[in-house]
Amino acid sequence: MAAETSRRTSTPSNRTLLQAELAAMPEWLRRPIAKTSEISTVQRIIKQRQIHTICEEGRCPNRGECYAQKTATFLLMGPTCTRSCAFCQVDKGHAPLPLDPEEPQKVAEAVRLLGLRYVVLTSVARDDLPDGGASVFVATMAAIRTVDPGIQIEVLTADFWGGSGEAERALQLQHQRIGAVVEAKPACYNHNIETVRRLQNPVRRGAKYDRSLEVLRWVKELDPTIPTKSGLMLGHGESPAEIIETLEDLRSVGCDRVTLGQYMRPSLEHLPVQKYWHPSEFDELGAIARDLGFSHVRSGPLVRSSYHADLAIDE
Numbered sequence: 001m002a003a004e005t006s007r008r009t010s011t012p013s014n015r016t017l018l019q020a021e022l023a024a025m026p027e028w029l030r031r032p033i034a035k036t037s038e039i040s041t042v043q044r045i046i047k048q049r050q051i052h053t054i055c056e057e058g059r060c061p062n063r064g065e066c067y068a069q070k071t072a073t074f075l076l077m078g079p080t081c082t083r084s085c086a087f088c089q090v091d092k093g094h095a096p097l098p099l100d101p102e103e104p105q106k107v108a109e110a111v112r113l114l115g116l117r118y119v120v121l122t123s124v125a126r127d128d129l130p131d132g133g134a135s136v137f138v139a140t141m142a143a144i145r146t147v148d149p150g151i152q153i154e155v156l157t158a159d160f161w162g163g164s165g166e167a168e169r170a171l172q173l174q175h176q177r178i179g180a181v182v183e184a185k186p187a188c189y190n191h192n193i194e195t196v197r198r199l200q201n202p203v204r205r206g207a208k209y210d211r212s213l214e215v216l217r218w219v220k221e222l223d224p225t226i227p228t229k230s231g232l233m234l235g236h237g238e239s240p241a242e243i244i245e246t247l248e249d250l251r252s253v254g255c256d257r258v259t260l261g262q263y264m265r266p267s268l269e270h271l272p273v274q275k276y277w278h279p280s281e282f283d284e285l286g287a288i289a290r291d292l293g294f295s296h297v298r299s300g301p302l303v304r305s306s307y308h309a310d311l312a313i314d315e
Helices: 002-010 014-023 036-048 063-068 103-114 134-147 167-183 197-203 209-222 240-252 279-291 309-314
Strands: 073-076 118-123 152-156 188-190 228-234 257-262 296-299
Touching: 036 103, 073 103, 073 134, 103 134, 118 134, 134 152, 134 167, 167 209, 197 240, 209 228, 209 240, 228 240, 240 257, 240 279, 257 279, 279 296
Parallel strands: 073 118, 118 152, 152 188, 188 228, 228 257, 257 296
Antiparallel strands: none
């Protein structure tokens, strides 16, 4: 009994282990802390309207910089996801709340107060909803355009897979849901493939590599004029050859834009980091992506899906 007590008391707490892991992160992953006043302005606008951002729910390392520039990526349909991806900080594992029918208008009001000209809308996966949440994207885009029709809106959607039933029917439902969002004419349609084919199952529980490629392919099939975009989080154990293969697969379905960033473990409950890729390696991979024909490439340790997304307008 005494030995067991000794083992318990000598075992480091999860908090201590995570602090040690964070302390061991390379210097290039550390960001300066933004001014509290700059951060609180955006947080106040978001919290007063009881809406959400992926910046907060996903603990994005760039949120201080983005908030200082009065930008944020809005997270639609609540903070709880019906999937259980092993890398993501977003809340999961219990039933999501009912939709807020006023959410589109609340987001539009936040866009107005922030004076945004380029807006990124994303969402949790909502496999519990009849249309996977496609109509919420459409309604929110319409509400934002009542503020100003000239505001450009990028969407970052889940795969909109049509359920666990018969595959052909599920594919039809996926196409219908994607089609509804495409018809609303986003400035860019983003869907992240997240990792290489070999690592999909352990990293993206509930998602499939080919299913994600189909999202991007179908957007181009429906409207070739809409730029498509995807992203990978490196550090799960992928090889350079596997990354290049994934980039080639994305180009094969007409994907125009790509982001490459470093996976940073948000807690001990998530997958451990297998490798911290050096900034020079990100530069090399970015150059390869450009050579493959991507029109807009962001590749760096702190790059995230919507980080400086508006810059693609000028490229």
